[in-house]
Amino acid sequence: MKHYLTPISILVLAISIYAGCWMLAKEWKEDHFIKQDAAASIRSTIDRGVQKPTLLMTADDLAVYLGINSEEALQLGPIPNPTGVTSELPYIQIGNQIYFSKLAVDEWLAQKGTVIVP
Structure with a gap:
């Protein structure tokens, strides 16, 4: 066995x-x-x-979110000029990258109402 x-x-x-x-x-x-x-x-x-759920958006994401083209989104973002930097939208700069807070953009839209892009 x-x-x-x-x-x-x-x-x-x-x-x-x-x-x-x-x-x-x-x-x-x-x-x-x-x-x-x-x-x-x-x-x-x-x-x-x-739109995927994010808290920070790039300029391209912002354009899709607002239903505008990328050039118009860039015009709303930070634009350097001789007196400093102006921006229609609140933004966050991390390194060289510019981001827009979805919550801040929603609040900005609620305050501004109708916005004409230059």
Whole structure:
């Protein structure tokens, strides 16, 4: 009886290792597909022009949010002149990048009402 115990143990171990690898591979594959589906959903939302929920917006994001073109959005942002920098919209500068706070833009719109872009 002892002669059969070692081969049976090896067979059970091999089956266990195979089953474990199969379950892990299946889980990783499902997780990969879920991540791909989420990424595809985000890409399709962006492609449709739906604004993603953010607190800070770039000039391009601001243009989409306000329904204007990029040049008009840049005219509302900070413009250097001899007396300093003027801006129609409140903005945040981080390094060389300019961002607009969504909450501040909403408040600015509520205060200004109708705005004519120069």
